[in-house]
Amino acid sequence: MRLIVPLQGVVQGRGGLILGSFIPCTLFYLLQLYLKRNRRPPTHLDPTPSTTDLTRTSSRSSLGPVQVSLRAESIANPNPSAYYVGWSKYLEDPYDRLANPDGIIQLGLSENRLSFDLIEKWMVDNLESVMVGGVGGISRIDEMLLYQPSDGMLEMKKAMANFMSLVMRTTTPFNPSHLVLTSGATAAIEMLSFCLADQGNGLLVPTPYYPGFDRDVIWRAGVELIHVHCCSSDNFSPSIDAFEQAYRNARRHGIKVRGVLISNPSNPVGNILSKEFLYSLLDFAKNKNIHIISDEIYAGSVYGDEEFVSMAEIVGSTDTDKQRVHIVYGISKDLSLPGFRIGVVHSFNETVLTATKRLARFTTVSSPTQRIMISMLSDSSFIEEYMMTNKDRLKKMHQLLVSSLRLSGIKCNESTAGFYCWVDIRHLLGSSSEKGELELWHNLLNVAKINTTPGTSCHCVEPGWFRCCFANLDEGDIPVILDRILRVVNL
Numbered sequence: 011m012r013l014i015v016p017l018q019g020v021v022q023g024r025g026g027l028i029l030g031s032f033i034p035c036t037l038f039y040l041l042q043l044y045l046k047r048n049r050r051p052p053t054h055l056d057p058t059p060s061t062t063d064l065t066r067t068s069s070r071s072s073l074g075p076v077q078v079s080l081r082a083e084s085i086a087n088p089n090p091s092a093y094y095v096g097w098s099k100y101l102e103d104p105y106d107r108l109a110n111p112d113g114i115i116q117l118g119l120s121e122n123r124l125s126f127d128l129i130e131k132w133m134v135d136n137l138e139s140v141m142v143g144g145v146g147g148i149s150r151i152d153e154m155l156l157y158q159p160s161d162g163m164l165e166m167k168k169a170m171a172n173f174m175s176l177v178m179r180t181t182t183p184f185n186p187s188h189l190v191l192t193s194g195a196t197a198a199i200e201m202l203s204f205c206l207a208d209q210g211n212g213l214l215v216p217t218p219y220y221p222g223f224d225r226d227v228i229w230r231a232g233v234e235l236i237h238v239h240c241c242s243s244d245n246f247s248p249s250i251d252a253f254e255q256a257y258r259n260a261r262r263h264g265i266k267v268r269g270v271l272i273s274n275p276s277n278p279v280g281n282i283l284s285k286e287f288l289y290s291l292l293d294f295a296k297n298k299n300i301h302i303i304s305d306e307i308y309a310g311s312v313y314g315d316e317e318f319v320s321m322a323e324i325v326g327s328t329d330t331d332k333q334r335v336h337i338v339y340g341i342s343k344d345l346s347l348p349g350f351r352i353g354v355v356h357s358f359n360e361t362v363l364t365a366t367k368r369l370a371r372f373t374t375v376s377s378p379t380q381r382i383m384i385s386m387l388s389d390s391s392f393i394e395e396y397m398m399t400n401k402d403r404l405k406k407m408h409q410l411l412v413s414s415l416r417l418s419g420i421k422c423n424e425s426t427a428g429f430y431c432w433v434d435i436r437h438l439l440g441s442s443s444e445k446g447e448l449e450l451w452h453n454l455l456n457v458a459k460i461n462t463t464p465g466t467s468c469h470c471v472e473p474g475w476f477r478c479c480f481a482n483l484d485e486g487d488i489p490v491i492l493d494r495i496l497r498v499v500n501l
Contacts, residue, residue: 091221096461099461118478125346160370167186171184193352193375195307199271205369213267215235236256248272278463280428304335308343310343311428313408314405321335322335337354337357345396430478433477433478447466
């Protein structure tokens with residue numbers, strides 16, 4: 011056997027070293043020359059697609075746009091509610107006394123700006139030390155940069171429990187182990203709706219109610235809101251008879267009622283549910299074997315003489331079943347910090363607590379935010395001064411707006427808490443109907459350039475009632491508001 015290795019020029023055989031070197035090198039050279047002369051020119055890709063490619067592309071494009079879930083489509087559809095339309099309109103043209111005096115005045119958004127100066131001063135005085143150094147100058151940077159429990163840091167839960175006990179004046183303090191922190195009360199409402207009811211089940215809710223409940227309860231949890239209608243003749247306070255009627259109507263329509271949702275103090279009316287009614291409501295829930303969700307986010311914003319009583323106090327003073335009572339709270343209203351997005355679920359139900367702690371993974375409060383709030387809530391002298399001053403300012407601004415409207419022939423419902431005047435302008439309606447109310451709302455928004463929330467957005471059964479937030483006004487804004495209302499009256 012002869013083995014040719016051209017590069018080494020060695021052939022094993024008779025030809026010897028010279029012949030063995032010459033022959034394979036010559037053959038290798040001739041092979042390279044042949045390949046060079048017979049090499050095909052390189053082919054270039056034609057940018058024009060073939061007929062087959064065009065057919066394939068055409069068949070694919072005929073399928074239409076890529077699909078999303080029906081859930082996403084329903085949420086993405088334009089929201090016709092005047093509550094959201096007015097808000098969007100305001101953002102396009104916000105009023106400013108100096109920079110934009112002809113802009114839209116915001117009376118539809120629940121923000122308290124009356125005590126911003128107190129919050130700002132505390133932040134200026136304390137924020138650097140809170141964020142950088144702890145007790146004895148020990149750094150908190152690691153604590154804020156690393157993962158913390160999704161349902162809230164223990165120190166934050168303790169601070170929040172103490173603050174809630176102070177605000178709600180409960181004889182039995184709130185237990186930190188029964189708290190789950192969420193990114194705002196909105197998330198807390200949605201989370202409880204998800205945990206207490208299945209899709210298609212219902213919650214009883216007195217009307218008029220906060221327009222955001224339609225979003226918080228329905229959008230993702232898929233739970234129905236069953237209206238319990240209240241009337242102006244009763245100061246829009248619910249009755250157990252109304253709850254019984256709504257419950258029976260829901261059952262007749264095949265809806266399984268799983269609970270009651272109340273806001274106390276009320277948004278938008280501003281009244282407070284009495285202790286006697288709360289006891290009766292608890293008996294109603296026990297008889298029907300359903301839950302109670304009590305949204306108490308305005309508990310610390312009571313400026314009237316009525317006494318606020320938390321559902322925690324009701325169940326704490328009896329031997330009743332505590333497993334059915336769940337409380338929602340947050341700092342966006344009572345501490346004027348909506349941008350911090352801190353809400354709370356309080357429950358005695360271990361299954362609900364376990365589920366909400368796991369769901370809190372999707373709605374965690376950031377560690378830096380918690381660290382700031384731990385320090386603020388632990389500053390007892392600041393909290394005491396703030397709560398007292400804020401209540402005085404709320405009362406003063408409420409009285410100023412109510413009295414000014416009264417001089418213009420406009421009455422307000424009696425209220426004692428919250429940020430709203432529940433304004434009665436039925437006499438300005440072109441027709442006593444939902445259409446007439448929305449026409450008036452449209453004129454207030456586009457002619458008077460005042461954004462209010464019409465009663466239809468709150469599912470009020472009586473046309474002509476409007477929710478107006480006074481806590482984001484300056485005293486100098488009120489004459490401007492009255493002057494602009496005259497534009498509509500004189501149409």
